[in-house]
Amino acid sequence: MGTRTGMEVSAAISEAVKLARAEIIAAYPITPQTHIVEELARMVADGELYAEFIMVESEHSAMSACVGAAAVGARSFTATAAQGLALMHEMLYIASGLRLPIVMVVVNRAMSAPISIWGDHSDIMAERDSGWIQLFAETGQEAFDLTIQAFKIAEDQRVSLPVVVNIDGFTLSHVIEPLVVESQEDVDKFLPPFKPVIQLDPDKPITIGAVGFPELYTEIKKQQNVALVESYKVIIEVWKQFREQFGREYHPIETYRSEDAEILIHIAGSTAGTARVAVDMLREKGEKVGLIRTRLWRPYPFGDIRKTVAKAKAIAAVDRCLSFGGPGGPMCSELKAALYNLDQRPFIAGFIAGLGGRDIMIEDFFTIVEETKRLLEEGQEDEYRMIGVRE
């Protein structure tokens, strides 16, 4: 039986890592990830978590140590943000290329310069194509649940890929929320010990990380992509098991009052909470507005998206990341790509908001919906607009 309690979301994630019985934690501090790793260090020091905590000298080494540890068959975890994630960049591709089921929480933060410790999604979007399974949480409960699920998904022998759970810096990581912390017994039932597909073992010596010549590189990359695309089925399976055991339901795309909505707001992460309030207020005024939130970002749930938005007239796609000189936010681009070949598709208006910790207020969503309606009638003027810019 779980315990209902109030808890800082960072601490809840540490609790989830402990309940998942992580064996290796290799991490380097960076705001706003620090509370997670400080709490894990405390747990190890107090004997609550029986793991090796490697206090590495950089994020590049954090991911390198996770790679080494996962390759010998230890359940490995790290957490980081922004500059730290960027420093890991090279290793992210290697972790997925070597098919090592590492779990990482990214506490999303804006990329420097100017240096900013506050939240947006530009850090993870730069790692979009790194071959990791990528999830976005909205609430503390979800962050807790996804962290436990991440190990099960990653380690499933049909998948054997690393997983990242994204949580918004400060607006999610540093808030205290009510949530259910599941018992060790129940988590153990859900998550069996890690059985690696490949392992560095003197009794069965294997070579990991060999040179891939042009005759083979393409095939190996195709294999990796097939594994990532097909992880979708396993993710759905894991969510089904999770619902059966713990009663909480998870889908690739979350919807709110979207059934009969003419205008759908699309967003990822904790800002969905504000968007939901805005939707309710607009509904009270008789506006047919709904919300969709992307939880599963990689593999991209093309089918779910197409089904969810089929009946809408327009989508207001809100990104907390700016693709410089490009067509708009990365999530907006993906939506457009997913829908372009359909005969009937909603109009898509792109918005950039919430950069570097700028709050997205209820009023901002009113503006976004108004703008979307206007653009729907008058036609698209430009690729996207930035919301809340002081001119």
Add this chain to the structure above:
Amino acid sequence: MPEEKQNPDFIPRLISPREFFAEGNRGCQGCGEALAIRQFLKAAGPDTIVCSATGCVEIISSPYPETAWRIPWIHVAFENAAAVASGVEAGIKILKKHGRYHDRKINVIALAGDGGTADIGIQAFSGALERRHNFTYICTDNEAYMNTGIQRSSATPYGASTTTSPAGKESIGQTTPKKDMPMIAAAHDIPYVATCCPSYPMDLLAKAARAFNTEGPAYLHVLSPCPTGWRHESHLTIEIGRLAVETGVFPLYEIIDGKLKMSVVMKKRKPVSEYIKHQGRFRHLRPDEIEEIQKNVDEKYERLLHRAELDQSLEN
């Protein structure tokens, strides 16, 4: 020697005949790095995991689907062999505690070239030593980035011509002295540091064995002649390694728990020119420039002898 006659298999009895680094790897003829690996793996034995950095070794040993490694081996990237080994070592430690790994001693080795150690990998290197992982870091030093085409590293010796420190009208080649990695390793107060060279196999094997049996981090700095990069004839690899030691260019020593001990003291050192003359990378040097190098070698060697004397006197 009469003893040798009685025991024609003397050396094979001292050295394991098992080869853990396969014949037929893609190293150049006379590759000092390949030879060094062959030797230290004999001291390591089968219960060994090697974490390799990107570089010649990784390229020549692992062209998928072939491999030269008869022990478990992982290559991850260029600058992080020490960090990967940290994860391997800590992973084994916790898995053993949980009863999920062999309960016997496993040698964890991080293996990198001079570039992967002295330049891009020095941060991960320093971090892993400082954290006191129980592993051995082996640097096969061929004094340049050979894998990418003989570019200079901070371990390239003064005066050597490389593709990015070319000797020319305005330049002697490498203009800076060689970074002293063994001393940098020793500055971490680790229990064991040694220099060795595959031209002295018994010395290398003994030092490797000692490193593997050390509790905590150990560092082996292996001078590895490279016919391709040093531009010497491939049959001269062993000879050139010997000359490096005999001239005092590359002194053999150990630092055990902070105390330096010379493995061999060259009372009458051969002139540095003997070492230099076989190598194309030094061909452009004028006699006065060689004289300057000789002076630096002498000074460094004397300083090393002084320190060894001092350390050994403290011992007594």
